[in-house]
Amino acid sequence: MSDLFDLDTMTPAEAAAELERLSLEIAEHNRRYHEDDAPTVTDAEFDALRRRNEAIEARFPDLVRADTPSRKVGSAPSAKFAKIRHAVPMLSLDNAFADEDVADFARRVRRFLGLSEDAKLAITAEPKIDGLSLSLRYEKGRLVSAATRGDGQVGEDVTANARTLDDIPGELTGFSPEIFEVRGEVYMTHADFAALNARLLAEAGEGAEGEGEGARKARQFANPRNAAAGSLRQKDATVTKSRPLRFFAYAWGQTSELPGETQSEVVAALQAMGFQTNAVPQNGRTEPLMRRLETVDGLIEHYRRIEAERASLGYDIDGVVYKVDDLEQQRELGFVSRAPRWAIAHKFSAEQATTVVEEIVINVGRTGKLAPLAKLRPVTVGGVVVSNVTLHNEDYVAGRDADGQPIRGGRDIRIGDTVVIQRAGDVIPQVVDVVIEKRPDGAEPFLYPDHCPICGSKAEREINPRTGRLDSVRRCTAAMTCPAQAKEGLKHFVSRNAFDIEGLGGTFVEELFDAGLARQPADLFRMEFDRLRDVIEARRRALSEARRQAEGKAEPAKPAKRNETTKAIDNLLGAIEARKTVSLDRFIFALGIPEIGEASAKALARHFDDVRALIGGVDAAERGRPGEDWAELSSLNTIGGVTFERLMTVDEAKLNDTEWKPLRDGELGLKANQRVALRERYGEEGEGLVEALRRAKAGAPGDAFLRLTRDGDIGTVATLSLIHFFAEAHNREAVEALLDAGVSTTNERAAPPPASSPVRDKIVVFTGTLEKMTRGEAKERAEALGAKVSGSVSKKTDLVVAGPGAGSKLVDAQKHGVKVISEDEWLAMIG
Ligand code: IVH
Numbered sequence: 001m002s003d004l005f006d007l008d009t010m011t012p013a014e015a016a017a018e019l020e021r022l023s024l025e026i027a028e029h030n031r032r033y034h035e036d037d038a039p040t041v042t043d044a045e046f047d048a049l050r051r052r053n054e055a056i057e058a059r060f061p062d063l064v065r066a067d068t069p070s071r072k073v074g075s076a077p078s079a080k081f082a083k084i085r086h087a088v089p090m091l092s093l094d095n096a097f098a099d100e101d102v103a104d105f106a107r108r109v110r111r112f113l114g115l116s117e118d119a120k121l122a123i124t125a126e127p128k129i130d131g132l133s134l135s136l137r138y139e140k141g142r143l144v145s146a147a148t149r150g151d152g153q154v155g156e157d158v159t160a161n162a163r164t165l166d167d168i169p170g171e172l173t174g175f176s177p178e179i180f181e182v183r184g185e186v187y188m189t190h191a192d193f194a195a196l197n198a199r200l201l202a203e204a205g206e207g208a209e210g211e212g213e214g215a216r217k218a219r220q221f222a223n224p225r226n227a228a229a230g231s232l233r234q235k236d237a238t239v240t241k242s243r244p245l246r247f248f249a250y251a252w253g254q255t256s257e258l259p260g261e262t263q264s265e266v267v268a269a270l271q272a273m274g275f276q277t278n279a280v281p282q283n284g285r286t287e288p289l290m291r292r293l294e295t296v297d298g299l300i301e302h303y304r305r306i307e308a309e310r311a312s313l314g315y316d317i318d319g320v321v322y323k324v325d326d327l328e329q330q331r332e333l334g335f336v337s338r339a340p341r342w343a344i345a346h347k348f349s350a351e352q353a354t355t356v357v358e359e360i361v362i363n364v365g366r367t368g369k370l371a372p373l374a375k376l377r378p379v380t381v382g383g384v385v386v387s388n389v390t391l392h393n394e395d396y397v398a399g400r401d402a403d404g405q406p407i408r409g410g411r412d413i414r415i416g417d418t419v420v421i422q423r424a425g426d427v428i429p430q431v432v433d434v435v436i437e438k439r440p441d442g443a444e445p446f447l448y449p450d451h452c453p454i455c456g457s458k459a460e461r462e463i464n465p466r467t468g469r470l471d472s473v474r475r476c477t478a479a480m481t482c483p484a485q486a487k488e489g490l491k492h493f494v495s496r497n498a499f500d501i502e503g504l505g506g507t508f509v510e511e512l513f514d515a516g517l518a519r520q521p522a523d524l525f526r527m528e529f530d531r532l533r534d535v536i537e538a539r540r541r542a543l544s545e546a547r548r549q550a551e552g553k554a555e556p557a558k559p560a561k562r563n564e565t566t567k568a569i570d571n572l573l574g575a576i577e578a579r580k581t582v583s584l585d586r587f588i589f590a591l592g593i594p595e596i597g598e599a600s601a602k603a604l605a606r607h608f609d610d611v612r613a614l615i616g617g618v619d620a621a622e623r624g625r626p627g628e629d630w631a632e633l634s635s636l637n638t639i640g641g642v643t644f645e646r647l648m649t650v651d652e653a654k655l656n657d658t659e660w661k662p663l664r665d666g667e668l669g670l671k672a673n674q675r676v677a678l679r680e681r682y683g684e685e686g687e688g689l690v691e692a693l694r695r696a697k698a699g700a701p702g703d704a705f706l707r708l709t710r711d712g713d714i715g716t717v718a719t720l721s722l723i724h725f726f727a728e729a730h731n732r733e734a735v736e737a738l739l740d741a742g743v744s745t746t747n748e749r750a751a752p753p754p755a756s757s758p759v760r761d762k763i764v765v766f767t768g769t770l771e772k773m774t775r776g777e778a779k780e781r782a783e784a785l786g787a788k789v790s791g792s793v794s795k796k797t798d799l800v801v802a803g804p805g806a807g808s809k810l811v812d813a814q815k816h817g818v819k820v821i822s823e824d825e826w827l828a829m830i831g
Helices: 012-034 043-059 099-113 190-205 213-217 224-232 237-241 263-273 296-312 327-333 394-398 483-494 506-514 529-551 562-578 584-590 598-607 611-623 628-635 641-648 652-656 672-682 687-698 703-712 715-727 729-740 775-784 808-816 823-830
Strands: 083-085 123-129 132-139 142-148 154-156 179-187 246-255 291-293 317-324 343-347 352-364 370-381 384-390 418-422 430-434 459-464 469-476 581-583 744-746 763-767 788-790 799-802 819-821
Touching (some): 012 043, 099 317, 099 327, 123 263, 123 296, 123 343, 132 224, 132 246, 142 154, 179 224, 190 224, 190 370, 190 384, 190 529, 224 237, 246 263, 263 327, 291 296, 296 317, 296 370, 317 327, 370 394, 370 418, 370 469, 384 418, 384 430, 394 469, 506 529, 529 562, 581 584, 584 598, 584 611, 584 744, 611 703, 611 715, 611 729, 628 641, 628 687, 628 715, 641 687, 652 687, 672 687, 703 715, 715 729, 763 775, 763 808, 775 788, 799 823, 808 819
Parallel strands (some): 581 744, 763 799
Antiparallel strands (some): 123 291, 123 317, 132 142, 132 179, 179 246, 352 370, 352 418, 370 384
């Protein structure tokens, strides 16, 4: 992320500049993490910044800054709390990422202690809990203060907060030395974290009609670590008390007396004093997670065991900590800057985690797509709790396609499977592996439904026109009569890039649907005040009931205030009224026609004045629709306009020649990938292709169809989808109903091109990289001047505008003798 300069060729001036930048950036991330409990980068990204800082410092030791992040731990304590100076600094740990780093650690320790290769060296291994560290000071066995790590030297006084945790004894059991500081980690379990977030959402829900769901969600915590830190560091300790925090003890600070001579003995003593430790079995496991081991192989084996158990612990860990067991050896080893020499943290990959598929559910989308979703045992990956992951489609779940052939990246995922989840950057989480060895006995392949789980209608897989093969997606065939599709359609209709109705989020739309107020888009514009009152009051009641339960209050929820409800209804109706007039492209996009995305909707809006004109165009196109073979051939992904044109103009004589095998004889000038696609569809030597070509020629579409694809610039598949949409009476009725409800459109499409335009009626092709405008802008501008913009070069093309990187279209232009000009020449030409 910060490879601005290559380390090897970096000059001292560049190094100094980057060290300064890194110091500021790391300090800012530290502040966000430690003070705000709201980091903006993942742990892995943060580690990368630190590593880069260290690498530059290693190369330029003279440039190490006084404020270098490599010597600092955490961040200065917040002004919100009183400060406590740690009697013994709270340090950090060095990290190991690879097995080799662990072997290096053991070698370093041996060398430092002067131990030979075969001398005994005992090292403990225990989970590294992902929470925040806390130091508890006991004097004569009584808790006197509690402090966060802060910058390692001075922490925040959170004594009152710490006293509210059940896991933190106010008095030690059976041990009361003058001074004994216990250190460990405050954390939150996954279950408690989920419940807390649900509660925060309910609390924020009150009166939230005007507030987007996004804003309400923003009040929740991103992961259990943030939740633990945010809950402990509360000014008001009663808030901390209401939060489900836990504490594991694993280390100590200042001590006037130590109850053991090894790490493992002292941890066992901590257990006896009344602390939770990892030295005893937890969560129904039979063995403790902390082990004392004597070989590097043993450490790594235990690391793997902990990693495998990670998903079933119920709380987040981010690695395994190794510590030299003998305390005398620890003392001898001592510290370097911010970390002890006697310990190291072996981190898990920050972007992957293992967990279990608890259930596979099928959601039904706007276009009827049955979308499989794996419900996971929650796991934190890259700083975010993941409890769902998409399984894409039927073939993906089965790991094979409809013909039973294994698919690339396909995995055969079953309920109960242990899976590896990856979440890199902001990419949605994916299953990257199934741990077959951990598949439970008797786990059956997932039985994919062939009926819609919502409405029970048949769900089918159709031929995908772009590939000519059975589609990987199975769809509910009930269209808008399926409640799931109708609801999703409504949500799409009000969404940001469609009608963009303020304050009308997804759940609210569902409630309106369920109450029967909005079954189709037009209903939104006819909702009555009084019936809305019922829905909104019910919504408010449900929210405050949820809140009341979360807070454990006994008294019943107060009824919603009447004038507040009235205001909410007025706001909503006002927002809807405000969108009664929208641009034509939004209107078209909002209809949710398959294949018609924003770009196609815009293209159509450029060519039709209003909705009725569009419907007229579609009806005309429907009368001239092509035969199946023409549609199929022109839709195949690999067959572009030029190739298709060539196929359509094959000599009649050839088509009548019974000896001619188009794919064997190779006379069609096809590229390899085109031949593969055609072979798959029409047989090895193209046996079926001759007939298909003959029928395609006979079934060529009429002008109106071609005009819609060409003017609308939307391709055969999208044009057929438009025709299909408007062929359904209920869709036409839904559109009419919108117009009847008073919805109207505006269209700012350019005035007719000036008569003097130099490119009027010229067919222009843009190719290569344009540097002064985007493709879309170039096209829009050219069309405004009356040019026709095409995607392929043929003998009819008038002009090719070529930028750097232009390839085959340039060759085609030369072949057809079409004039080629540069982007600058084009701009000069159109003025
Ligand atoms: S020992 C002198 N043991 O990880 C070092 N730390 O990255 C004493 N942590 O500051 C720390 N689990 O907040 C230790 N089992 C464990 C731990 C652990 C989590 C945290 C701790 C520490 C940080 C270092």
